[in-house]
Amino acid sequence: MEGTGTENIILICEDSMEGILTGIYEAYALRMPHDKISLQIGEEANFRLFTTYRKVVPEAVKAEKVMRTLKQRFWEKDYHDLFMALAAGDNRKAEAVYKTVVWGLSGKCKGSILAHMTDDAVRTVVELARRAGNELQRMREFLRFSEMENGILYALIGPKDNVLPMVTAHFADRLPMENFLIFDEVHNLYAIHPAGKEWFLMSGNVVEDKEDRTMEMSATEEYYQELFRGFCHSISIESRKNLKLQMNMLPLRFRPYMVEFQKK
Amino acid sequence: MEYLVSNEMTMMDKLQILSDAAKYDVACTSSGVDRKGNGRDMGNCLAGGICHSFSADGRCISLLKILFTNECIYDCKYCLNRRSNDIPRATFTPEEVCELTMQFYRRNYIEGLFLSSGIIQNPNYTMELIYRTIYLLRNRYRFNGYVHVKAIPGADPRLIQLTGYLADRMSVNLELPTAEGLKNLAPNKHRKTILKPMRQIQNGITENKNEIMLYRNAPRFVAGGQSTQMIIGATPENDFQIINVAENLYDKFSLKRVFYSAFVRVNEDKDLPALPGGPPLLREHRLYQADWLLRFYGFKAKELLSEDRPFFNVMLDPKEDWAVRHLEQFPVEINRAPYEMILRVPGIGVKSAMRIVNARRSASLDFNALKKIGVVLKRALYFITCNGRMMYHTKLEEDYIVRNLTADAKVKRQLGEDGMTYRQLSLFDDTTLAAQPTIVDSGKVLMGQM
Numbered sequence: 001m002e003g004t005g006t007e008n009i010i011l012i013c014e015d016s017m018e019g020i021l022t023g024i025y026e027a028y029a030l031r032m033p034h035d036k037i038s039l040q041i042g043e044e045a046n047f048r049l050f051t052t053y054r055k056v057v058p059e060a061v062k063a064e065k066v067m068r069t070l071k072q073r074f075w076e077k078d079y080h081d082l083f084m085a086l087a088a089g090d091n092r093k094a095e096a097v098y099k100t101v102v103w104g105l106s107g108k109c110k111g112s113i114l115a116h117m118t119d120d121a122v123r124t125v126v127e128l129a130r131r132a133g134n135e136l137q138r139m140r141e142f143l144r145f146s147e148m149e150n151g152i153l154y155a156l157i158g159p160k161d162n163v164l165p166m167v168t169a170h171f172a173d174r175l176p177m178e179n180f181l182i183f184d185e186v187h188n189l190y191a192i193h194p195a196g197k198e199w200f201l202m203s204g205n206v207v208e209d210k211e212d213r214t215m216e217m218s219a220t221e222e223y224y225q226e227l228f229r230g231f232c233h234s235i236s237i238e239s240r241k242n243l244k245l246q247m248n249m250l251p252l253r254f255r256p257y258m259v260e261f262q263k264k
Numbered sequence: 265m266e267y268l269v270s271n272e273m274t275m276m277d278k279l280q281i282l283s284d285a286a287k288y289d290v291a292c293t294s295s296g297v298d299r300k301g302n303g304r305d306m307g308n309c310l311a312g313g314i315c316h317s318f319s320a321d322g323r324c325i326s327l328l329k330i331l332f333t334n335e336c337i338y339d340c341k342y343c344l345n346r347r348s349n350d351i352p353r354a355t356f357t358p359e360e361v362c363e364l365t366m367q368f369y370r371r372n373y374i375e376g377l378f379l380s381s382g383i384i385q386n387p388n389y390t391m392e393l394i395y396r397t398i399y400l401l402r403n404r405y406r407f408n409g410y411v412h413v414k415a416i417p418g419a420d421p422r423l424i425q426l427t428g429y430l431a432d433r434m435s436v437n438l439e440l441p442t443a444e445g446l447k448n449l450a451p452n453k454h455r456k457t458i459l460k461p462m463r464q465i466q467n468g469i470t471e472n473k474n475e476i477m478l479y480r481n482a483p484r485f486v487a488g489g490q491s492t493q494m495i496i497g498a499t500p501e502n503d504f505q506i507i508n509v510a511e512n513l514y515d516k517f518s519l520k521r522v523f524y525s526a527f528v529r530v531n532e533d534k535d536l537p538a539l540p541g542g543p544p545l546l547r548e549h550r551l552y553q554a555d556w557l558l559r560f561y562g563f564k565a566k567e568l569l570s571e572d573r574p575f576f577n578v579m580l581d582p583k584e585d586w587a588v589r590h591l592e593q594f595p596v597e598i599n600r601a602p603y604e605m606i607l608r609v610p611g612i613g614v615k616s617a618m619r620i621v622n623a624r625r626s627a628s629l630d631f632n633a634l635k636k637i638g639v640v641l642k643r644a645l646y647f648i649t650c651n652g653r654m655m656y657h658t659k660l661e662e663d664y665i666v667r668n669l670t671a672d673a674k675v676k677r678q679l680g681e682d683g684m685t686y687r688q689l690s691l692f693d694d695t696t697l698a699a700q701p702t703i704v705d706s707g708k709v710l711m712g713q714m
């Protein structure tokens with residue numbers, strides 16, 4: 001447009017950390033003004049005119065390069081938030097992170113870039129990072145393990161954002177000598193932590209039959225669940241009963257995953 | 265079940281009795297300690313603490329909060345466990361407490377243990393049992409999660425010292441705000457005996473900080489700090505007295521937290537107030553808000569209340585109340601006022617104030633910009649200007665502002681809904697001003713694993 005002949009380019013990325021970081025790499029590789037480029041997750045329904053759409057194939061090497069640069073050039077907290085934003089279940093994240101990165105790398109901004117909340121992209125990143133951060137915190141709080149007959153701990157979660165990696169890192173640090181397995185049924189991902197070893201993620205499709213989900217509980221599992229249910233009940237003060245407050249603190253969507261809310 | 269324990273009480277019965285008996289202890293936070301896992305033992309601690317569930321009263325369940333025993337040789341009038349009550353009694357063994365803690369923890373039900381106790385035989389004997397339990401938990405069961413224990417007033421200081429090296433937080437309950445109240449309702453307790461272990465723990469923490477500066481690997485003593493609690497509304501003290509006591513505890517005893525517990529009338533006793541309206545929850549709530557102002561907003565107790573005005577306002581929160589009585593200090597100019605003054609604007613919290621001072625460095629802020637960075641203007645708008653302009657044509661006048669602040673507030677004044685929720689009060693208490701805990705290398709972890 002504007003007579004230069006340059007069209008706008010939209011890079012379509014896969015909805016994953018690797019996908020979006022590769023997208024950012026490709027955007028720089030285009031060597032065009034960044035305001036002509038935008039990043040998008042998945043196809044958009046209404047095509048824009050004068051716009052070229054290009055699919056980005058995720059490549060680990062490119063993504064890692066971008067990551068290293070960010071790590072060097074951004075404040076630790078900013079770097080952390082950028083990654084949290086990328087975990088958010090929200091399609092605005094690709095463009096917002098991209099434009100924030102462009103601004104951060106331009107050198108025009110001193111100090112923490114995420115402090116500049118008057119900028120739209122930055123504000124979106126901060127908002128998404130906060131949201132994903134909250135979801136991560138909720139998972140650390142509300143996830144429940146059950147002990148299976150082979151001693152493995154198993155948890156089923158349904159987070160809005162793709163926080164399973166951070167959730168797993170948390171429990172790996174906390175329960176280093178446990179074999180545990182977490183299944184995120186929303187993102188169809190398994191996290192597997194063998195006792196004393198590194199943990200890893202697997203796509204739900206890869207795990208052959210869903211046998212893990214039908215594993216038997218250990219002999220004492222029911223006993224401890226019952227004890228905890230009893231505890232949650234007796235620790236509550238009747239004359240302060242406030243179900244609305246409880247609801248605010250612990251929204252319904254988490255409760256199906258929690259033993260204390262399962263009537264048996 | 266096959267889990268029958270000695271004296272024919274099931275574990276279920278014991279847990280029921282001893283958690284029920286512990287529920288009036290309000291402190292259930294697991295905050296103040298950041299300790300990574302050691303790669304071997306079970307457990308770590310996050311500075312911000314973690315709430316694992318919420319009970320039907322909306323309170324956070326973070327720790328396995330239990331009494332070691334509800335036997336008690338004392339007869340405090342407000343307490344269910346007092347000697348003169350005829351109630352079922354139970355006592356754990358140290359192993360049972362450890363086993364429960366470990367099994368609950370690995371299922372992610374709890375952040376750790378909060379162990380308190382009735383006084384069995386004498387204070388020393390009781391403290392020894394507590395110490396033995398925590399010793400086992402740390403050394404035999406190798407539990408590395410959060411532990412909060414009560415220090416029993418009157419126990420041998422050496423026992424308290426030893427326990428302090430195993431605990432993340434310790435607390436001594438003040439019970440009632442004044443010595444006077446204590447004399448009336450807890451005849452076996454004395455203010456002096458309560459303050460003594462409090463002072464000891466304070467000194468222990470200070471010395472430990474010095475040790476750690478010298479020897480990085482010196483064992484930690486009560487790293488999560490000391491707290492206390494007092495019962496509100498069982499005795500006639502006013503709010504002014506209470507927040508002065510709290511201020512004193514923060515200043516003179518370096519307490520991390522003071523908890524307030526609305527009195528629940530569990531015993532029939534002529535010396536206890538009737539409380540037809542139930543526990544004084546709103547009063548408790550206002551005290552927490554004021555406490556927050558003392559700790560994070562630079563307010564002094566005497567700014568908030570006075571001898572002539574000894575109670576908090578029911579309709580306004582303590583900060584609004586202060587602001588409308590000090591209109592000469594307003595409006596505050598958002599683009600120039602010091603951080604401390606911005607903090608004093610009703611409706612602006614620590615986070616918003618930080619965002620404002622950060623954002624105004626790169627651009628002058630108008631009301632739109634404030635909204636963009638997430639500052640909620642609903643209450644603040646009466647007290648601020650952006651480049652000399654108010655947001656609307658509001659009057660800087662007490663009656664006018666009070667009317668507006670309270671107009672739509674009636675519904676929202678319900679507990680936990682006026683912006684400062686119980687969760688914020690209890691969970692993020694110790695970390696509001698500290699740096700956010702960062703996940704080291706989260707990016708790398710992610711990429712490496714995907």
Ligand code: SF4
Pocket residue numbers: 336337338339340343344345346347381382383
């Ligand atoms: S010492 Fe007093 S408050 Fe504590 S358990 Fe005994 S009677 Fe209750």
